[in-house]
Amino acid sequence: MKASDLSRRHFLSASLLAGGGLLFDFSIPAADAAETGGQVVTAFVRILPDNRVLIGAKNAEIGQGAKTMLPMLIAEELDVDWAQVTIEQTHADQKIFGGQSAGGSRTTPREWLPTRTAGAAARAMLVAAAGQSWAVNPATLVTRGGKVIDPASGRSVTYASLAAAAAKQPAPDPATLMLKDPKEFRIIGQSIGGVDTPAIVAGKPLFGIDFKLPGMVYAVLETCPAFGGTLRSANLDAVRKLPGVAHVLTIKGDGTPESLFDGVAIxxxxxWSANQAREALKIDWDMSAVSGFSTQAYASQAAERLKGKADGDIVRSGDVEAAFATAARTVSAQYDYPFLAHATLEPQNCTALFKDGAIEIWAPTQNPESGRGLVAKALNLAPEKIRINFTRIGGGFGRRLMNDYMVQAAAIAAQVPGVPVKLVYSRQQDFQRDFYRPAGWHGFRAALDKSGKLSAFHDHFVTFGKDGKPVRSAEMPAHELPAGLIDTVLLEQSFLTTNMPTGWLRAPGSNALAFVTQAFLDEVAEAAGKDLPTLMLELLADPRALPRGPNAPPFLTSRAKGVIEKVLAMSSWADRGRLPKGRGKGFAFYHSHMGYFAEVLEVALVDGIPKVATVWVAGDVGSQIINPMNALHQAQGSVIEGLGQALAGQRITQIAGAVEQANFDTHPLQRIPDTPQILVEFVKTDHPPTGMGEPALPPVIPALVNALYAATGKRIRTLPIVPEMFA
Incomplete structure (x- = not known):
């Protein structure tokens, strides 16, 4: 495989601009090279005198495995043994390291070629240095285990011995580099444990909430319970007199949840003492503009909107009304789902030190450059005056793509220069100051022709929006299936107003849309006298490549069919009729974040409560599973999270503009005793590998409700699932 997809200009420009990053610039040594005694090969790779290899992990680690996976790619192409490798976290700076965000399952597709190419380029320079030293053609030399070997003479030399000479070699043209054939992989494709796992098990301080600096003070920040309320007055002087209180500060917000709301910092x-003092605060908030929002009002408004004309079309193809007027049979149903919180185990936190007109930040962030821009604006600082250090993230799921806690910590620290400030949310604040997965309501119709084929599909989607556009994460793509698979489709939307900040939750959009579309299509399949897999395979029968946007590969019906057929075989779907009464299997398919996943779930109702026995998962994420153990964990974790959203009772409700839920008792997580057997297999196809953090989640909820219908005869059209539904 040649790295022909990378032009020399792109390959070198990143190096020249960043002094390393993914690529190479040997003229700029690492700041700590003298301390480590190592020779710098790239910004990511250092060869130490004892031939150990330090590889920088440039992306945030949130449990998705990037801190282990990216160095695996480099180590493979550099041709060193994994035992030689030490991994260290870089700081955040896209000018040096390129993209460092963690979200959207984009790390693998974004880094698969460039990161391997970086390793191959370093290896090429080492080989060139050895060839020059031995006066032989570098093409005759081979590498293995951090050594360059001359097969003709049997001599070898360690990379450490060549590092200084290799640094003088010109960077190779990436088009000339031959990346390894997968048959030669010794690291890629092996199950390798997470680099941080031993330290986590030992309880070592890796997470943002563990971070400490000498002289550090803790901060708590009180903001209005109703999002967008402003500060009128507070008993600041009284709180300043309380034991342990060092400072009481007011924060003037800019009215945006991504940055700052008005607040009082202690x-x-x-x-503990800061939070105790917070409870003594008496604040007069102006909530006049934001107190009229509630869950009950949203539901009433949505019901009315579903009866009327939509605000606008997402996609309209064919004559929808004519198709329904002439249909042999029609099916209709309404579905809905609630707001959800991210419920990260580690509450939001950030440490900041403002000194000499600059600020240094230690943050568990998924999106550091966004945070840099927000802090620069809030503090009126040049971006280069802001240094952001990664900490390990104790749960992200999209919450830490938003950097409000970073801006808040920076704004507080700027008022006490020279003093390190650590802002930590309480659990209540973490639930009540989130960026929530938006709720939604769907009015579906489907038309069937005389042969039982789906001839038209209509979804009136009611969600939240402003100025004619959906709020963050409330979008429905124009290609939402079955769009593109049948000729006559109408997807339209209407908007409600809310003060709730919304954000991306694991498998954004897909986590809700998969539920409603695949569950409704199960109803359609039944009306047509078939099961959902049969309906889906009929829709996918013709080989097609359907566009998915300028930066995404097309949707291939052949790949969708592959995982559907695989999971049907894995789960013995054809034998589902032999299950005892009260047990059922359900199926769902979804394409999300470039991954194709089909899932079958077996469930029974035990004492009126759904008990999931087994989930079968078939996924296609391309030609290579980089770290099989991690891929398995990502798929299993996605399934568990999806089941929790459906079965654990998760929902966010609102009264007078404020969130009601305050802890895990009212927004519970899935528990270990409720976790089923989860069997995962991958269908490898000849396509570049894609990410695993999200695409296994969306199908599990519709597979669950479809299984519950098979077991009980009751359709579940609203989430979460509660025992009263089966009474």
Whole structure:
């Protein structure tokens, strides 16, 4: 495989601009090279005198495995043994390291070729240095285990011995580099444990909430319970007199949840005393503009909107009304789902030190450059005056793509220059100051012709929006299936107003749309006298490549068919009729974040409560599973999270503009005893590998409700699933 997809200009420009990053610039040594005694090969790779290899992990680690996976790619092409490798986290700076965000399952497709190419380029320079030293053609030399070997003479030399000479070699043209054939992989494709796992098991301080600096003070920040309320007055002087309180500060917000709302910050030597003082605050908030929002009002408004004309079309193809007027049979149903919180186990936190007109930040962030821009604006600082250091993230799921906690910590630290400030949310604040997965309501219709084929499809989607556009994560793509598979489709939307900040939750959009579309299509399949897999395979029968946007590969019906057929075989779908009464299997398919996943779930109702026995998962994420153990964990974790969203009772409700839920008792997580057997297999196809953090989640909820229908005869059209539905 040649790295022909990378032009020399692109390959070198990143190096020249960043002094390393994914690529190479040997003229700029690492700041700590003298301390480590190592020779710098790239910004990511250092060869130490004992031939150990330090590889920088440039992306945030949130449990998705990037801190282990990216160095695996480099180590493979550099041709070193994994035992030689030490991994260290870089800081955040896209000018040096390129893209460092963690979200959208984009790390693997974004880094698969460039990161391997970086390793291959370093290897090529080492080989060239050895060839020059031995006066032989570098093409005759081979590498293995961090050594360059001359097969003709049997001599060898370690990379460490060649590092200084290799640094003088010109960077190779990437088009000339031959990346390894997968048959030669010794690291890629092996199950390798997470680099941080031993330290996590030992309880070592890796996470943002563990971070400490000498002289640090803790901060808590009180904001209006109703999103967007403004500060009128507070008993600041009284709180300043409380034990342990070092500072009481007011924060003037800009009215945007991504940055700052008005608030009162309390600083103390301990978080406990700061939080105790917070409870003594008496604040007069102006909530006049934001107190009229509630869950009950949204539901009433949505019901009315579904009866009327939509605000606008997402996609309209064919004559929809004519198709329904002439249909042999029609099916209709309404579905809905609630707001959800991210419920990260580690509450939001950030440490900041403002000194000499610059600020240094230690943050568990998924999207550091967005945070840099927000902090620069809030503090009126040049971006280069902001250094952002990664900490390990104790749960992200999209919440830490938003950097409000970073801006808040920076705004507080700027008022106490020279003092490190650590902002930590309480659990209540973490639930009530989130960026929520938006709720939605769907009015579906489907038309069937005389042969039982789906001839038209209509979804009136009611969600939240402003100025004619959906709020963040409330979008429905124009290609939502079955669009593109049948000629006559109408997807339209209407908007409600909310003050709730919304954000991306694992498998954004897909986590809700998969539920409603695949569950409704199961109803359509039944009306047509068939099962959902049969309906889907009929829709996917013709080989097609359907566009998915300028930066995404097309949707291939052949890949969708592959995972559907695989999961049907895995789960013995054809034998589902032999299950005892009260047990059922359900199926669903979804394409999300470039991954194709089909899932079958077996469930029974035990004492009126759904108990999931087994989930079968078939996925196609391309030609290579980079770290099989991690891929398995990502698929299993996605299934568990999806089941929790459906079965654990998760929902966010709102009264007078404020969130009601305050802890895991009212927004519970899936528990270990409720976790089923999860069997995962991958269908490898001749396509570049894609990410695993998200695409296994969306199909599990519709597979669950379809299985419950098979077991009980009751259709579940609203989430979460509660025992009263089966009474």
């Amino acid at each position: 600083l103390s030597k301990s978080w």
